[in-house]
Amino acid sequence: MSAQVLISRPPAPQSIPAESLPHRTVEAPYNTGESSSSGLATAGFRTAKYLLEEWQQAGYTSFYQAHGDRDRSERSRHEAKQLAAECEARAQRSQADSTKKLGERLLDVHYWRSELQREIRDVTAETELLLQCKNRLQRALDATHIPFTISSDNLQCRERREGGELVRDGAELELLKEVDLIRNIQELLKRTLEQTKQQISMNRDAKEKLEMDWSDKVEAYDMDDKCGRYNNQSTNIQFHPNSSKLEDNTSTPESWAQHSHENIYRAERERMASINLRSLIDNILQDTSEDLRSQCDNVNSAFARRCEEVEDAKRKLEHHLNKTLEEIRDQENNISALKQAIKDKEAPMKVAQTRLYERSYRPNVELCRDPVQFRLVSEVGELTESEEFLKQKLEEAENCLRNLEDTRMSLEKDIANKANTLFIDREKCMTHRTRYPNMAKLSGYQ
Template identity: 80%
Template sequence: MSAQVLVPRPLVPQSVPADSLPVRTVEPVCNTGQYSSCGLASAGFRTAKYLLEEWQQAGYTSAYQAFADRDGSEKLRYEARQLAAECEARAQRSQADTTRRLGERLLDTHYWRSELEREIRDVTAETELLLQEKRRLERSLEATEVPLSISTDNLQCRERRQGAELVRDGAELELLKEVELIRNVQELLKRTLEQTIQQIRMNRDVKEKMEMDWSDKVEAYDIDVTCGRYNNQSTEIQFHQNSSKLEDNTSTPETWAQYSHEIIYKAERERMASINLRSLIDNILEDTTEDLRSQCDVVNSAFAQRCEEVEDAKRNMESHLQNTLNEIGGQEKNISALKQAIKDKEAPMKVAQTRLYQRSYRPNVELCRDPAQFRLVSEVGELTESTEFLKQKLEEAEQSLRNLEDTRMSLEKDITNKANTLFIDRQKCMSHRTRYPLVIKLSGYQ
């Protein structure tokens, strides 16, 4: 009968491959020698003692087992040290590489943050300049109310001209042009002001987006700085389960950079649009101011020319009035002289008629048509004819006097109308036009 010896094996650690350990096989020991108790007479019986060979075999087996266990343990310790060293080196390399990549990320974040800061400063400065231009537009638009009120007031004042002086002259035509120009300028300034307000709103919108992106990058930069400072001796570190899981809403480095690039590109585009708009506003204000002042000078020249024309006409009519008054005086004297001449013809008429009357009482044949009689009759006829001529001339003189009086009244009325026109144009209109805004005010600087 054979005996089989079983030796327990040590558990194999999971980190060491099972095939790298030595395989130990124990052979069964059988008593087959000269002193074996396995004879035919003792078949089926086993004594309590081992044979010498069995004892030797057991010693050899124990020694071999000890040697194998020591060898396996030494190999396991060597492999464990090597694995630990490799894992430590790998962990250090990984941590160093992660720290380096965090540093690179910090550089990228710092770059885009700096670009955003620069663009935010530029957009803020540009928006402030555009706000100044907006205030210029508002002041300029407000300043155009004064020329408009002056022009409309001039037109209303000139409606109070009297008679033939209520004429559509060059000054009125230029005033109408001025009113139309001012209204066109106001419409242009209003449209430009609306465009400026819209551009300011767009500048502020893109600035807000950049500030939000900048704020996110500042927060991410601080987080990455904190992460970069962590090491194995840090006291704040701890386990966070599932922290290595990627979120669904994460971005890629390409989309991350593209987002900031698009925002900065849009900001630069809006900033260039704002710069162009400021240049346009400056040109518009310069052109409109020049047009308004030019038209104002044209209107003032038209008023001055019209006042000179009215003044010349007034002086001419005053001269005619003076001559008419002189003529009226002469005509009145002439009428007095004619009346006196007619009255002076009464005495000779009385003498001649009395003579004829007295001679009509001559008796009988003495009632003769002598030359004296014929001369008396002829004298009466001449006196009658002269009186009729004088009366006719008196009527003509009186009619001429009436005509002169009518002319005098007409001249005086015309002179009064022209004086009223001069008062309106000079005292009302031209003096009012001295309040016309200056170039600096129309340009929106005040």
Template identity: 60%
Template sequence: MAQSDVLLTRPPAPQTVPACELPPKQHEVACNTGAHTSAGLATAGFRTAKYLLDEWFQGCYARYHQAFADRDSSEQLRHESRRLAEETGARAWRTQEDSTRQVGARLQDMQAWQGELQRQAQELLAEADLLLAQRRRLQRALDAVAMPLSIATDNLQSRERRQHPDLVRDCVELELLKEAELIRNIQELLKRTIAQATGQIRLNREHKETCEASWSDKVEAYNIDEACARLRDQSPAAQFHPHSAALEESASTPETWAQFTRDILCRGERERLASANLRALIDCILRDTAEDLRLQNDNVNLAFGRRCQELEDAQHKLEHHLRKTLREIADQERGVAALRRAVRAQEAPLKVAQTRLHRRAFRPGVELCRDAAQLRLTCEVQELHAALAALKATLLEAEQALRNLEDTRGRLERDIAVKANSLFIDRQKCLARRARYPSALQLAGYP
């Protein structure tokens, strides 16, 4: 083996800590290892790269010391690793338990808010149903009010067919006009209230949907947090998500989260109270309108009753006067006949007196004398003429009175017919139609 090969195969010096370094070698090689010496040539293979005995012992002691130091360091590292593992395990368990408690508390909060939202949604739904029933009452009341308006309009149109002099603006017409105006005002009020109820129902349903949407979000979050609360170290669903710890910029805080839900509940409660107040208002409106209509209906009926009584009284008085007029006509006719007989009765004496005077005018000569007989006959003729003129004048007056009585009888009969027509219109047509007036329950919107 060549000297260069021996030098290359020498193992490298062990790398140890400075405290365990080997002492430097005293001689690299033997002194008589020259290339041209006989002794060096003979022992070159045995002396090349060898340690001294002391170096060997020092190397062994260094290795003993290094092994002890490595074992001691490894033992300390094992104890430190075990302690660190136990501490980190305990800390991780405590942290996980604390997180689980926090998630559990969050679940309780969400469950409480879910209950509030569900209750609010149910109350809004129930309130919307109640308000919908009230709106149906309003619609039925509006439909029922059309009948009184038709009755009032028909009464006014029927009473336009009255004849003079009964075509007057009496208390019945005033009450009917007042009733028609009241019904139109009630119709406008009911229409506005129906529109308001429709808008409130829409708001109730919108806030119910808002509560349900928030409740749905909380149910989804509750399911997620509940699944998270059940996760443990042995759960197969647990995986690494390196970027999950980064907070979202749009994430809400517990305060804003609670305030958001509280605002939803406050708005829902406000709309529910508004809906309840509107329902109470609808009750008052329906009750008041029904009472007003029934009261006005009673006033109209009372006015009809008074007017019919007045017409009957007038008719009875006219009939009474007609009967008296008819009797007077009969008496007057008999009086006229008697006057005519009296006139005819006066004609005979007048003819006799005039004949006497005519014949005595033919007396001859001095016999044509104005004697007492002539004077009496002349006075008799004059008296008969005066009496006949008086009788004829009286006859003319009697005939005129008879004609006046006939005219009065015609007027009375026509007035009686007019009163009968007015009574027929008011009693047989108007009051008969008003008998179909809706009841108070129908006017209040009940079926």
């Protein structure tokens, strides 16, 4: 009993097999001899020495305790070593996987960065081409001011035609068509120019979004490339305890790729719209320049025909004027001859009347109505009648002469008006129209 009280060590660990422990059982004997320390009076107290069995029991207990402690320590070392190896392997696998993921991410970023860069290059080139088309439109619009000025000046010049020459002929109708055509073309070019400016603005907006996305991806690529180069031997690594949390405004890989895809899609859409607009601009400039030149040719042809008509009419009028002048000269000679004929009848009239007057003084029965008397009376009547006929014819000739003079004046006025018309159409209008722009200028190339 006393031995059990003195030795209070923990039992052997259960993990140690029972077979490995010594199979010795030591029991503390209950001494009843003179050296015995048992008894009620000595309960709880020891004598100066332990019993041999107690010493042996204490030794065995220490052996058991040392063996168990070593076993636990060895197992703990083995587990710690195995855990450290597993943690090291897992850390290396995690780091390798993270590096691999960074490499894959770099490939994705590089792909979208390349796509964005390609689209930026294409949009920039397309915008430059559209700017050239815009400049062509502006030059073509500026070039239409010259034809409009020429047509307006032609109409104003032709308002200075005089008399019956102020007529709405084919040339004027073609000029009016040309003015309306130029106004319509100017309105079309202005609308197209405004549409081109809007498209350029949309191209630049799309390019700006692409450049911002590209810049972000360049920065992200550099960061991920820098992160991918970090290793355990890097000197610029340190602890960042709060870096492992996810931000609220982060995107997902799907939304990240969708963002770049939408930017590229929008840029491609604007680029295709720009290409279609450039094609439309080319067609518009080609059609408008052809229409203007065609109408210019129509006006020039109308002017040429009108000048030929006026020239032909002027030649005919000049021919009639020459004939009229000849007739006036002949009529003046006729009037002079009639006047001379009337004057020439004065002498025969005087002779006949003098004869009648002298014979009226015949005496008595000699005052006879003889054949001479009748003939003299008849002669006076004939002369008087002839004189009346001549005066009537003279009056008619003078009327004809006045009519011829009026005709001459009218012909000369018509000839002058036609000469003025020819001067306006040929010297003013047609000469001015030689400054009409060519096809290249009307198309905006100059």
